[in-house]
């Protein structure tokens with residue numbers, strides 16, 4: 237099908253859309269296009285996920301405004317249907333790819349899911365289909381990995397028999413639908429015509445700019461924007477460590493730095509997690525690993541941020557030299573506030589470190605089933621509470637009750653969500669990340 241005909245089908249919503257990978261990104265994307273009038277089929281390798289979705293239930297827990305209702309609506313109306321069978325994608329005219337794209341222990345892209353998804357797609361790809369990679373990939377991946385698989389496995393030629401592009405997602409757990417609708421996008425196409433058609437498609441769901449580009453630009457923009465964030469957080473964390481060494485309060489320092497024009501300083505914290513920020517900088521850095529570009533800043537930022545759980549562990553050890561048999565409560569296991577997403581969670585790293593000491597670890601997280609429950613009950617006989625995730629529930633902890641049940645009233649606040657005066661007045665010893673001041677100005 238020529239692009240002109242596909243454009244018409246997209247405009248009148250008669251094009252059938254397919255989404256490969258129904259995770260944090262693919263599921264809301266599929267549901268939103270279905271809501272806009274497209275027939276959408278989503279494929280995932282996880283049968284339980286597919287079954288839940290087809291029964292109208294969102295498998296994503298945590299606060300995700302509007303998502304559960306939207307899934308239920310589009311599944312019930314039949315506009316959106318999930319499957320594990322790629323054959324159901326064989327009449328799709330637009331295919332979006334949203335599978336995970338992690339890096340391995342050497343920080344090199346691990347494309348098992350991506351390659352497998354593209355191969356499965358190639359086995360049913362028909363003439364005239366527009367394939368869009370939404371996953372975040374190492375710059376160069378569309379040209380060097382995806383395009384060759386599609387052409388070699390199908391015998392078809394890109395820009396003639398099928399069309400290919402990269403339009404990275406900018407969602408974030410907790411704001412999935414909001415970001416899908418409100419965040420601008422970069423539509424990177426194999427040709428200008430493909431990019432323009434992609435922009436028209438996304439403009440149906442995106443209420444912000446959809447800029448056109450070539451696909452290498454789109455790939456670099458996505459990995460660079462997440463790398464930017466990682467580097468900025470690393471800067472804040474480094475200043476936090478400096479403040480601790482100098483007897484200062486990074487939270488006050490930050491407040492005052494931000495009064496200087498153009499000096500935005502992000503929040504320091506107990507660590508960076510999630511599927512994206514810990515690996516997207518490596519995707520960007522890996523893209524030039526065979527050239528002589530000296531990539532120095534990106535690994536340094538990664539080292540600082542991935543070292544923050546170790547730092548929290550050291551704060552604990554400074555307080556209690558012998559952790560053997562001590563009981564430690566960790567508040568928050570998800571990497572992000574009010575989310576259930578625990579991928580690459582800093583708490584996971586902290587748990588590994590504490591486990592080696594012989595201490596007993598108790599974990600509370602209101603959004604993760606196996607760690608949910610009554611926080612105060614979990615705090616019983618604890619010698620320390622470590623606040624790792626800024627879940628809103630933790631802002632209003634009943635300090636009186638907490639003190640009553642704990643063995644030793646000691647708190648480490650890794651996210652600065654507790655009011656220092658309240659905590660101290662309630663009789664706790666408090667260690668705040670980035671703050672060794674005496675709390676006076």
Ligand SMILES: NC(=O)c1ccc[n+]([C@@H]2O[C@H](COP(=O)([O-])OP(=O)(O)OC[C@H]3O[C@@H](n4cnc5c(N)ncnc54)[C@H](O)[C@@H]3O)[C@@H](O)[C@H]2O)c1
Pocket residue numbers: 256257258259260261262279280281282285334335336337349350352353356370371372373404405406407408409511512
């Ligand atoms: N999570 C985020 O906040 C976010 C934001 C922007 C971009 N991204 C990017 O989007 C992509 C997807 O991320 P995610 O968070 O949705 O991941 P996810 O792990 O939540 O979802 C991926 C889904 O793909 C499925 N899958 C794996 N292999 C498959 C295959 N061969 N065929 C069909 N399905 C398959 C998995 O079962 C899983 O359900 C990644 O590249 C990520 O970097 C994620």
